[in-house]
Amino acid sequence: MASIAAVAAESAEATLNSCLVCHGDAARAALPNVPALGAQPFDYLTIQLYMFREKMRTVEPMTAMLAGMKDDDLKRLAAAIVKLPAPAPNSEPADAARIERAKALVVQHRCNFCHNRDYSGQQNVPRLAGQREDYLLKALRDYKSNARRGYDATMDDVLYPLTDADFQDLAHFLSRQR
């Protein structure tokens, strides 16, 4: 896959098109385990792009895609992604018992302290509302197992007492939030 640097001369909006091949948009479904990008906070996006470029997060093809991009390119790309609309929530039928369990977990562990009460995210903290269920579950599992390092240690700290069953309930619930 061509590095984004190869198309750096293009506008960030044009570059964004190659992102959406995998990440999806209103017209295209994302690939399994690949997050929707719409309405994510600028700081979160910038930090993640930086971590991929610096190989602090290793998910192919992200590192290859970002190789050679300058700091300002990362910021321009993040600024273009910010303009994408929020993803449509998961429309599959919800399991009422799982939703109730997840709501209790959210309260107990104060997920919305940082992610906002509507799960829209802020600054370095991602939007969760309407995110793909499979990606949310993968992210929680990867934070817990250290397969994914956070920019800081907050998620590791918060997930310390949580179990895989909790993660499944949380992903089920959060993917259905608008």
Add this chain to the structure above:
Amino acid sequence: MKTSCAVFTRLLLLAGLCAFPFATVYAQTAEATKPIPPMQPVPSAVPGRPDVPNAEVEKQLRNTPPLPFPVAEDKLPLGDLKVPKGFKVEVYTSGIANARSMRMGDKGTLFVSNRLLDKVWAVVDKNGKRENKVIAAGLDRPNGLAFHQGTLYIAEGTKISKMENIEDNLDNPPKPVVIYSDFLNHQSHGWKFMGLGPDNKLYVNVGSPCNICEPPETNGQLRRINLDGTGAEVVVRGVRNSVGFDWHPVSKELYFTDNGRDWLSEDLPNDELNRVTKQGQHFGFPYCHQGNFTDREMGWGRTCDEFEKPAALLGPHVAALGMRFYTGKMFPAEYQNGIFIARHGSWNKSKKLGGDIIYVTLNKDGSVKSFKPFLTGFLQNNGYVGRPVDVLVMKDGSLLISDDHAGAVYRVSYGAATKVAAR
């Protein structure tokens, strides 16, 4: 999994001791040096997250890290920084994103580490002009640094490595060689602070992998190892997370800062300055905070009398990090052998506190007499224009201060000497 309490009890019985277990430290060390399986921490019954009355207060209780880019030198908040009369503060260097711990090489190279990022930097002074070079990258939270006879030691999340003859090879640095890796892999308090003791051993904090929990036997401690990575042993226990320590220049006693737990109260607990007078001492975490009250979750059935008392209480949630005894000749005599401490600044407090350098005066017997603000101004309008992390006394007696939010290093000098290193 066994609790540390249960293990202590077992070892006490084996050793036939009734006092707190100085002798048992060695038995625990033998355990600690065995390979350790991946961590499966025991969840605490209550995760320590409080009810907060409204969304506005919630917003003031967020721990927001800096972006991975340094602030341009002409945008640094130099004008906000205040020092006592006769002192002067200037920018020593800028452009080092997430500048954390600092160590000085024998030939005058300043080494600066990262916590959120992956690099270690060397700052070389050429006729008053500073040049910054990356000497190692792709590291895992390389927060801890120590320097001994030409070799730089780097403590990452799960290992300690070394770079020999580093000052002669700054433009072609060797790859760090691992000398020790007996650490659990955890993000929470997983970064390390490191220092070289007067016994020429590497001292390293092994933080508690949580806000509040019963840490595994291998954690919640200061540990020391020989320079070749052998001979690991526990120095003290009951440490939540220390990100700064130093040795008294006369008594050679170890003093360390420790960060108190989060989410207990706006005003409690205080961060601690602790003084080690005997190997194997236990400083209270997770059972007792600030030497005078038991934890609301972990403290039941315990008393603070079981543990060492702090030497000083440094303020609630202030994140007291780097500290150094002042051994230079530049500052007035009253600063001799006292301690400069960087307070990174609170996040788990709606009315922010810290974001400064304080100066601690000691009594002749090594106890704390008092402390007062020394450099202030990183805290403006209940937000931070910078976050001080580490302090370092230069050979000329001036004081360097790292700032991990702006990615800069400041220098404080006194009197006529303020002119010497002007850029």
